[in-house]
Amino acid sequence: MLKIMLCVALSSCDKPRENQGHGNGSQFENAKASANEGDAEAQFDLANHYYNGDGVPQDYSMARKWYKLAAEQNHAEASYALGVIYKQGKGGIEDKKKSLKYYTLAAKKGNANAQLELGKWYYVGYNKDVGKSFIAAYMFFNLAAANNEKDEVPALRDVRNEAEKWKRMLEKKMTSEQIAEAQSWSTEWHEDASGSSR
Numbered sequence: 764m765l766k767i768m769l770c771v772a773l774s775s776c777d778k779p780r781e782n783q784g785h786g787n788g789s790q791f792e793n794a795k796a797s798a799n800e801g802d803a804e805a806q807f808d809l810a811n812h813y814y815n816g817d818g819v820p821q822d823y824s825m826a827r828k829w830y831k832l833a834a835e836q837n838h839a840e841a842s843y844a845l846g847v848i849y850k851q852g853k854g855g856i857e858d859k860k861k862s863l864k865y866y867t868l869a870a871k872k873g874n875a876n877a878q879l880e881l882g883k884w885y886y887v888g889y890n891k892d893v894g895k896s897f898i899a900a901y902m903f904f905n906l907a908a909a910n911n912e913k914d915e916v917p918a919l920r921d922v923r924n925e926a927e928k929w930k931r932m933l934e935k936k937m938t939s940e941q942i943a944e945a946q947s948w949s950t951e952w953h954e955d956a957s958g959s960s961r
């Protein structure tokens with residue numbers, strides 16, 4: 764649940780919740796011990812502690828370090844969180860290329876937040892690496908809207924609902940041929956991502 768809450772918090776606002784580092788210190792120590800042994804889930808949890816200042820003073824550079832270690836082990840939520848951190852420049856230099864890289868890795872692993880964010884990037888043509896493309900935007904919104912992982916989690920339902928709203932808005936701007944092409948791209952992306960995650 765902490766993972767989903769972080770993903771929603773990172774995608775919906777630029778400021779993490781305020782915390783003065785008075786959280787559960789034993790949870791932090793347990794996460795740290797397992798993270799140091801290379802456990803990707805523990806590395807992600809430890810990064811969350813640093814990002815939120817939970818049980819430790821808030822430290823974005825340490826959060827970035829631990830998210831990166833988990834992301835290097837194909838941890839989807841850590842990849843998404845790292846994309847957010849690079850986009851916002853927290854814990855280091857803002858880097859849109861790295862943000863795109865980690866959002867894309869997370870999206871390929873089925874992270875609906877990353878899929879939604881990439882859809883927005885392609886909708887507006889975020890930078891020289893992500894040109895404006897309604898077809899690509901629709902593809903990512905379609906993937907996020909169809910995301911069925913952890914269906915019982917309200918935060919994921921919110922992401923899917925937002926993606927559906929973006930799709931409906933885009934459908935008013937696209938031809939039926941463009942929508943069909945975007946749906947085809949969605950199918951190909953999903954099949955490619957499913958094959959590469961085996």
